[in-house]
Amino acid sequence: MRFCILSREDSKSKVITSRMRQYLEDFALVYDKEEPELVISVGGDGTFLEAFHTYRHRLKDTAFIGVHTGHLGFYADWVPEEIEKLIIEIAKKPFEVVEYPLLDIKIHPVDSNEYQHFLALNEVSVKSTEGTLAMDVHIKGVHFERFRGDGLCVSTPSGSTAYNKALGGAILHPSLNALQVTEMASINNRVYRTIGSPLILPKHHVCELLPIYQGRNILITIDHQTEVYKNISRIECRVANEKIRFARFRAFPFWKRVHDSFISDERS
Numbered sequence: 001m002r003f004c005i006l007s008r009e010d011s012k013s014k015v016i017t018s019r020m021r022q023y024l025e026d027f028a029l030v031y032d033k034e035e036p037e038l039v040i041s042v043g044g045d046g047t048f049l050e051a052f053h054t055y056r057h058r059l060k061d062t063a064f065i066g067v068h069t070g071h072l073g074f075y076a077d078w079v080p081e082e083i084e085k086l087i088i089e090i091a092k093k094p095f096e097v098v099e100y101p102l103l104d105i106k107i108h109p110v111d112s113n114e115y116q117h118f119l120a121l122n123e124v125s126v127k128s129t130e131g132t133l134a135m136d137v138h139i140k141g142v143h144f145e146r147f148r149g150d151g152l153c154v155s156t157p158s159g160s161t162a163y164n165k166a167l168g169g170a171i172l173h174p175s176l177n178a179l180q181v182t183e184m185a186s187i188n189n190r191v192y193r194t195i196g197s198p199l200i201l202p203k204h205h206v207c208e209l210l211p212i213y214q215g216r217n218i219l220i221t222i223d224h225q226t227e228v229y230k231n232i233s234r235i236e237c238r239v240a241n242e243k244i245r246f247a248r249f250r251a252f253p254f255w256k257r258v259h260d261s262f263i264s265d266e267r268s
């Protein structure tokens with residue numbers, strides 16, 4: 001089997017990365033950065049996001065696994081102390097795969113039909129660099145609300161524990177094929193009105209965000225990457241057809257990860 005390892009730049013992650021590579025090569029696995037079947041990220045959830053985007057073109061043929069060298073992560077859920085066990089598991093059998101939904105994002109410019117296409121593992125967030133963000137929100141092609149405020153966030157189920165959670169969104173189990181829209185400080189008064197609650201949309205319900213004023217800078221962040229856009233007609237979000245595949249070597253249920261990350265990681 002072909003594998004590669006993406007590491008965070010700190011010394012602990014680097015040491016673990018070189019140890020893992022050595023062990024895996026001792027088991028006759030082949031290091032291949034171009035066409036890996038297994039991508040191991042060593043660091044945090046942020047490192048995992050980078051690994052995902054690096055191999056985004058190979059989602060069908062690649063499974064991912066995350067080792068954390070800081071605190072427990074949602075994607076990086078193996079601890080360095082477990083890596084010997086992990087390597088034996090990787091080496092000995094074809095692994096089980098668990099799939100999680102992704103978010104499909106199309107950014108359409110005003111003056112052409114050529115949109116930019118992205119996938120997000122966590123979310124897309126939209127803000128303004130020039131004061132209040134003003135956007136029309138359409139759901140399934142129908143106008144839903146006119147939003148004014150700091151920003152909007154559209155997240156995946158596995159991203160629901162990240163930015164979405166800080167915005168008061170619900171935590172969604174990744175077995176649900178859905179996306180969630182949350183608000184950042186919407187203006188609500190007698191003139192302006194938004195729903196105020198997070199919305200959860202099923203697959204095929206497209207959510208579009210349309211800037212009300214052209215020519216203003218709009219800040220679009222997809223996972224860990226931010227770009228400034230001008231003159232876009234709409235941002236189209238839907239549950240993606242593609243999924244991310246995790247190599248699963250032991251049970252670590254989602255709700256247990258939620259508990260251990262946010263409530264307490266005592267084993268009692």
Ligand code: NAP
Pocket residue numbers: 043044045046047049070071072073074075122123158159160161162163164166222223224
């Ligand atoms: P970062 O500033 O290091 O990320 C913020 C925190 O989110 C880190 O503790 C990160 O874990 C954690 N995180 C990432 N994905 C997560 C997930 N699916 N569930 C729970 N926690 C998660 O930046 P980053 O590492 O490049 O990560 C980018 C992500 O940060 C974005 O996708 C967004 O979700 C999140 N973010 C959150 C806020 C907020 O909560 N107010 C604001 C901006 C961005 P690690 O330390 O293990 O990397």
Ligand code: MN
Pocket residue numbers: 044045046047
């Ligand atoms: Mn981080």
